[in-house]
Amino acid sequence: MVEKALSTILLEGVFVKNFLLIQFLGLCSFVGVTKDVKSASGMSGAVVFVMAMAASVSYALYNFVLVPLKLEFLKTIAFIVVIAALVQLVEFIVRKHVPALYRSLGIYLPLITTNCAVLGAVLINVNNDYNFSQSVVFGIAAGIGYTIAMILMAAIREKSNIVNVPKAVGRGVTYAFFVATVMAMAFVSFFGVIPLE
């Protein structure tokens, strides 16, 4: 495999392989926490943070512990435990040292453990044999892509609050999926900006 430039990985993670709109990772939060921009940005901030941390920690765990011990098949279990522990740790640290941030991110942190975007990013890193810097860049890029989609979605939902919609569509998940359809159409157009593989 040709070594990918970091800039390519960054663009790929943010736009071409956008986690929410192209790869469908982390949809629960995409439709659940995008009722207003404030909570969407809180959630996104927490995800970017945990994703970058998880990418670096899991790289070390996989290459320095699992591979030498020939325990690669345990990667799913190992990664989920790492992510859960990491989320707890981040929660403690943020609560102790940055209480203001904790109050805004607080409730979203525990949700991240079961957010498939984080585990997805880590698994994609391993499957693509990314080296350390590539893994971290991909983690951050995926987080930025996630943030862009979350904030766009929340902004659209906030602005369109007074629009008339049929009762069967309502204001909840169904409405979010219709908005997502249009957003995904825009993001599909990024295909071909970077030749894939």
Place this chain on the structure above:
Amino acid sequence: MNPLSEFIRGITKDNPTFGLVLGLCPTLAVTTSMENGIGMALGTMFVLVGSNMMVSAMRKQIPAAVRLPIEIIVIATFVTIVDMVMEAYTPELYEKLGIFIPLIVVNCIVIGRAEAYALKHGVFYSIIDALGEGTGFLLVLMLIGGIREFLGTGIIDPFGVTLIDASGIITPAQYMTLSPGAFLTIAVLMTIVNYRRQQKAAKGG
């Protein structure tokens, strides 16, 4: 409470996608064709049955404070089994489903059922519940996969058996197999389900 009604509840009222709105990522991501949908749903069903059974069997021993980590480890074990079995026996399908097999670990349906049902009910009913939810998931994935495959390619041929071949009659819209098609399909299906529910509620009330 009888087993049959518990089973049916998973397909209708507590349907994973339309009732509980859980596990949306795999529902949209792998349903580019009916075949992928079936493969994914069967994998999830196995994990559901296994984790519900184990969690329910151990429910008296699990301390409340650490139940989530325990549930996740139980689930991750079953997912690893599915992962290895599928890689060995259905390599093509495994290739297509990609990272969504290991991602069953964080599928909210599995942990949701362990938390909401298996911790409170006996082993037998937990298995029935898992089978019901799994079947509900399977039907939804088949439906969405079928719609997208039909509109996107014009042919539905899961596992080499051609069910419908209309490739000469309709012009395939490739958009349906890409991500916007997935969002559109589930949005329209949810609208229909909501509409039916509201009609029913209006009649009943």
